[in-house]
Amino acid sequence: xxxxxxxxxxxxxxxxxxxxxxxxxxxxxxxxxxxxxxxxxxxxxxxxxxxxxxxxxxxxxxxxxxxxxxxxxxxxxxxxxxxxxxxxxxxxxxxxxxxxxxxxxxxxxxxxxxxxxxxxxxxxxxxxxxxxx
Amino acid sequence: xxxxxxxxxxxxxxxxxxxxxxxxxxxxxxxxxxxxxxxxxxxxxxxxxxxxxxxxxxxxxxxxxxxxxxxxxxxxxxxxxxxxxxxxxxxxxxxxxxxxxxxxxxxxxxxxxxxxxxxxxxxxxxxxxxxxxxxxxxxxxxxxxxxxxxxxxxxxxxxxxxxxxxxxxxxxxxxxxxxxxxxxxxxxxxxxxxxxxxxxxxxxxxxxxxxxxxxxxxxxxxxxxxxxxxxxxxxxxxxxxxxxxxxxxxxxxxxxxxxxxxxxxxxxxxxxxxxxxxxxxxxxxxxxx
Amino acid sequence: xxxxxxxxxxxxxxxxxxxxxxxxxxxxxxxxxxxxxxxxxxxxxxxxxxxxxxxxxxxxxxxxxxxxxxxxxxxxxxxxxxxxxxxxxxxxxxxxxxxxxxxxxxxxxxxxxxxxxxx
Numbered sequence: 001x002x003x004x005x006x007x008x009x010x011x012x013x014x015x016x017x018x019x020x021x022x023x024x025x026x027x028x029x030x031x032x033x034x035x036x037x038x039x040x041x042x043x044x045x046x047x048x049x050x051x052x053x054x055x056x057x058x059x060x061x062x063x064x065x066x067x068x069x070x071x072x073x074x075x076x077x078x079x080x081x082x083x084x085x086x087x088x089x090x091x092x093x094x095x096x097x098x099x100x101x102x103x104x105x106x107x108x109x110x111x112x113x114x115x116x117x118x119x120x121x122x123x124x125x126x127x128x129x130x131x132x133x
Numbered sequence: 134x135x136x137x138x139x140x141x142x143x144x145x146x147x148x149x150x151x152x153x154x155x156x157x158x159x160x161x162x163x164x165x166x167x168x169x170x171x172x173x174x175x176x177x178x179x180x181x182x183x184x185x186x187x188x189x190x191x192x193x194x195x196x197x198x199x200x201x202x203x204x205x206x207x208x209x210x211x212x213x214x215x216x217x218x219x220x221x222x223x224x225x226x227x228x229x230x231x232x233x234x235x236x237x238x239x240x241x242x243x244x245x246x247x248x249x250x251x252x253x254x255x256x257x258x259x260x261x262x263x264x265x266x267x268x269x270x271x272x273x274x275x276x277x278x279x280x281x282x283x284x285x286x287x288x289x290x291x292x293x294x295x296x297x298x299x300x301x302x303x304x305x306x307x308x309x310x311x312x313x314x315x316x317x318x319x320x321x322x323x324x325x326x327x328x329x330x331x332x333x334x335x336x337x338x339x340x341x342x343x344x345x346x347x348x349x350x351x352x353x354x355x356x357x358x359x360x361x362x363x364x365x366x367x368x369x370x371x372x373x374x375x376x377x378x379x380x381x382x383x384x385x386x387x388x389x390x391x392x393x394x395x396x397x398x399x400x401x402x403x404x405x406x407x408x409x410x411x412x413x414x415x416x417x418x419x420x421x422x
Numbered sequence: 423x424x425x426x427x428x429x430x431x432x433x434x435x436x437x438x439x440x441x442x443x444x445x446x447x448x449x450x451x452x453x454x455x456x457x458x459x460x461x462x463x464x465x466x467x468x469x470x471x472x473x474x475x476x477x478x479x480x481x482x483x484x485x486x487x488x489x490x491x492x493x494x495x496x497x498x499x500x501x502x503x504x505x506x507x508x509x510x511x512x513x514x515x516x517x518x519x520x521x522x523x524x525x526x527x528x529x530x531x532x533x534x535x536x537x538x539x540x541x
Contacts, residue, residue, distance in 0.1 A: 017443045020475060035312055038475060038506035039513060045477035046514075049444075093515055104478055107514035133305075311512075315505030322525060346512045353508040353517075355501055355524040 007061040010079075016048040019060045023075065026062050030071055031132055039111040040073060040130050046104045047077035047126055055081020055123065065129060072113075072131040080123035087119055135248055141233045142189060142226060149229050150182050156221040169208075177208070181218055188256060195259065202263035206271070212264055219257040223249055284310040286317035292324040293394045295387070299332035307343035314347055318356045325394040326351055329387050331362030341376040348381045357397055359383070361390030425450045427457045433534065434458065434496075435527070437469040442476070447483040454487060458496045465534035466491060469527050471502030481516045488521050497537055499523065501530035 005026055008019040024041040032040065044060060051058035058079025065074045084090055093106050105126075109115040114129040142149065157178055184201050188194060205215060230245050284306075287295045296314055318326055328344065330336065336344075348358035360383040363371075371378060384390040395401060423446050428435045434457055440446065454466065468484075470476075476484070488498045499522045511518065522537070524530040 013444055017441060020477075021441075024474075035506040035509055038504075038510045041475050042477045042510045042514065045475060045479075049477070049479055107478060107516070110513045110515065111510065311509055312505065315508060319505060319525075324525070324529075349517050350505070350508040350512045353511060353521075353523055354503045354505060355526070355529060 005062040005064055007059055009057070009059045010048050010051045011057045013052060016045055016052060019048045020044040023060075023062060023073075027073055027130075030064065030073055032073070032130070036130060036132075040075075043108045043111040043128060043130075044075060044077075046108045047075070047128075050104060050126075051077060051079045051081070054084075055079035058123070067131075070132060072129050074127065074129045075112075076125065076127050078123065078125040083121050083124055084117075084119040087117055091117075135244075138230055138245065138248055139189065141230060143186075145229055145233065146186055149225055150186075152225050152229075153182060153218075153222055154178055156225065157218060173208075177204070177210075178218075180204070182222075185222060185256065189252065198256065198259045199263045202260055203267050206264060206267040212261065215260045215264060216257065219253055219260065223253045226253070284313040286313055286321070286326075288321040288323070289391075290394075290398075290400075292322065292398050293327070293391070294318065294321050294323040294325070295327045295329060297329040297332060301335065302333060302340045302343055304339075304343070307340075307347070310343075311347045311350060315350055315354055318351060318354060323356050324398050325357050325359060327359050327361050327387065327390045327394060329362040329390075330360065330367070331364070331387070333362075333367075336367045336370055338374050338376060341371060341374070341378070345376075345378065345380070352381070357381070359390045359393055361385070361387050423449075424453065427454060429457070429461055429463065432464045432538075433531065434461065434463045434466045435469075436466065437472075437527075439472050442473060442480050444479060444483075447480050451483055451487050451490070455490055455494065458491055458494050463496055464538055466496055466498045467501055467524075467527060467530040467534060468498060469501045469530070470507070471504070471526070473507065474504065476503075476507050476511060478514055478516060481511060481514070481518065485518055485521060492520075497522070497534060499530040499533050501526050 006022060008022050009015065010019060020041040023044040024037050027037045027040045048060055051060070056079075058077065058081065061076045061078075063074040063076070065072045090105050091109070105117075108126075108128060111130075112128040113131050114127075116127040118125045118127075154175075180201060184197055187197065202215070226249050227245060230249070231242070234241065234245070284296060284298065287297070289295055294317060296310075296317070298310065302310070314326065314328075317323070328347070330344070333340065344360065348360070351358045358381050360378065360381065363383055363385055382390075382393055384393055423440060425436060425438055425440070425446065434454070436450075436454065438450075442450075457463070458466070468487075484500070491498050500518075501524045503523060522533065524533045
């Protein structure tokens with residue numbers, strides 16, 4: 001069972017909850033412990049909220065990957081929103097355009113093992129991976 | 134391999150083995166000689182040479198190579214024993230072939246070299262691979278063992294728990310420590326946790342960062358963290374590095390930390406005066422006499 | 423969905439038994455402040471034992487509730503935050519510095535009582 005697992009569309013606010021629940025279930029099925037499940041679910045929540053707030057709609061997809069460690073969960077959050085103007089700025093702790101805590105993206109980076117972001121006029125794609133230890 | 138060579142090697146195997154064993158006598162193992170009995174060396178050498186000849190005779194056997202490597206690892210012999218053994222084996226085989234063959238021209242020699250290398254090198258590579266993968270698995274086993282004794286949590290009183298930390302703290306261990314700590318706080322319903330860092334040799338910015346994070350996490354679940362066992366040199370490093378530990382209580386020793394824990398949980402140690410009573414009794418009984 | 427808020431003498435007790443989505447959290451903020459205003463409560467215990475995820479948004483809402491309640495003269499204690507949630511918050515860089523915490527509802531009430539008496 002390797003490869004694409006599932007994709008969750010993010011259109012309305014409640015989809016944030018749906019996405020993180022799917023993510024948590026997948027993480028549990030892959031054998032992640034309760035703490036890592038919470039880390040993964042929280043990261044998904046942040047990513048999904050960003051999609052909802054800044055792009056309006058998009059999707060979150062889950063993949064099982066293999067590499068450095070036997071199993072990993074790869075999460076791709078993609079949207080076709082306006083894109084992030086200053087990527088290095090949003091990766092700073094405490095930077096927020098929405099009046100939030102500004103912990104979102106840098107927080108996600110700390111919660112996960114790998115973090116990659118691609119953003120341009122056609123939208124934003126954030127790829128994160130958590131490895132099973 | 135050229136069947137002719139194979140025949141020669143097999144026919145003269147006794148001679149080759151004798152020479153090879155002599156050669157091995159002065160090998161890498163000489164550093165270890167004092168701790169290993171001659172019989173043992175003799176026996177393992179024989180296994181080694183049997184392995185090589187069985188491969189020559191019956192073809193390749195990955196399983197027996199792995200088994201032999203595992204044995205060498207378990208005996209604690211160095212990798213050099215295997216590599217040097219194969220090296221000298223190669224030399225002796227080539228010499229032996231040169232002796233028993235008539236072709237002394239350049240091409241013949243190259244041919245022999247090539248054939249022997251073709252035979253010896255894969256065995257050598259596999260021995261080295263098997264040896265190192267054996268080591269790797271031993272290391273990962275030890276890592277697990279180390280993690281198990283990594284962060285014990287000891288309840289000492291209702292609501293007071295101690296976590297003594299010993300050894301270096303890296304990111305992986307810090308995560309484990311934090312998980313154990315928080316689970317333990319819930320399990321023992323601890324109001325106060327004393328983290329004792331007497332056994333942590335170096336407290337740098339990263340270690341301090343992990344400890345602060347653990348203390349913050351403990352606060353979020355509703356308990357208090359006290360950092361104890363701060364030696365003078367650690368106090369110096371902490372201040373020199375500009376690390377701010379002022380947010381939670383720190384004490385020099387476990388004893389002082391424990392007193393603080395009692396204070397937080399609103400308790401006192403009271404002597405029940407037994408000792409004094411015994412002495413009073415004795416004095417009274419003397420008075421009576 | 424609404425989170426029930428119970429009154430006990432001077433205190434308000436809240437046990438969050440559902441997964442917090444954004445809407446519920448905002449509604450809760452509003453309801454709690456309304457209830458404080460209505461009852462004149464001086465202390466609030468919010469039990470989070472059943473909450474499995476707190477992300478930065480929910481954390482902000484909860485932190486804000488504490489500050490807002492403080493402005494209205496009510497102290498808030500959060501209880502029962504799960505280890506996994508606590509670690510995740512720390513990873514996110516959220517320390518909820520203005521928030522008081524306790525192990526469980528009982529400890530939370532004791533803590534509130536102590537703090538209110540000290541004043």
